Amino acid sequence: MNITANLFVKEIEPCLEFWVTRLGFEKVTEVPEGKGLGFVILKKGNAELMLQSFASVAKDVEPIAADTYRSALYITVDDLKPIRKALKGVPLVVPERRTFYGADEIIVRDPAGNVISFAHHTGS
Template identity: 30%
Template sequence: MPNIENLKKQAKTYLRWHREQYFPVAAQIRWILPRYRDQSDRAIMDADFRLSDTQELAARKHGFANWPALVEGIETMTKSTVLDSRRPLMLSAEPQLFVSDINASSQFYVRKLGFEIAFLYGEPPFYAQVFRGGARLNLRKVGAPVFDTGFRAREVDALSATLTVDDPKQLFLEYRAADASFHQPLRNEPWGARTFIVQDPDGNLIAFSGTAP
């Protein structure tokens, strides 16, 4: 069930991203708000976007026509604890990474990247999930090398997952202190994001992205 306080923060974050010209938010605006459906990224980012617009964005993402309807719907669900029959919602994404050693990979994400282990499955383990904040990664053991010998030469920057963070610089400094292996250091991207990429022991590239200052 959506939490109204979290949704308020989400709406304010969307507004801040728009004001800071964080271009990835344009795709979400175009997809969710019909009046922007045929506009370019540039036109969307130049539009007069207000908190009421981002509240509508948050509401529509959760299947409601507008912010008042979302608030009323959450209050109703809280009282009845019964979900209505609106369109099913996608609540989260959990990228699956192929790894050669579940225990070693789990410890890498815990010790180097500050994740926690949600579960280990199998005897011996062949599947696991790690999490940090709202980000979850599923780890699946495979019996062969994760990437063939020529893959990285052909696809140098092919990502396995991208995680959105609120402070990429602080997280980068944390990972540097933990001696994590960086595929790409912290940098500002032309589209307004600030990113860095970590490489795990099996060669999976995990991007961390937030807004540039």
């Protein structure tokens, strides 16, 4: 089994700087929609993420297009150092922290407003 998140966004293009340029995801699929992009698939290693514009959702699965979405992704990483460097200048949702369950976390919002948590589990 594999689960892939599909984040619905107003516009895909502003999100690409966050996911591709900063975090190193590769755009492997792109579907135009009007003057912009309607859908993309991004990959990095075994991680896969889909971004779909609200306009594309309206044409694809109309019954869910009128809903408002905000999602939260929890991404476990081997090392926070490259994430910290990639996200330099991106506002944090909360200060970088260590949780009671032993995870060091960096939590930000992507350009579409989704909460993205990057976690390194220290085991302590």
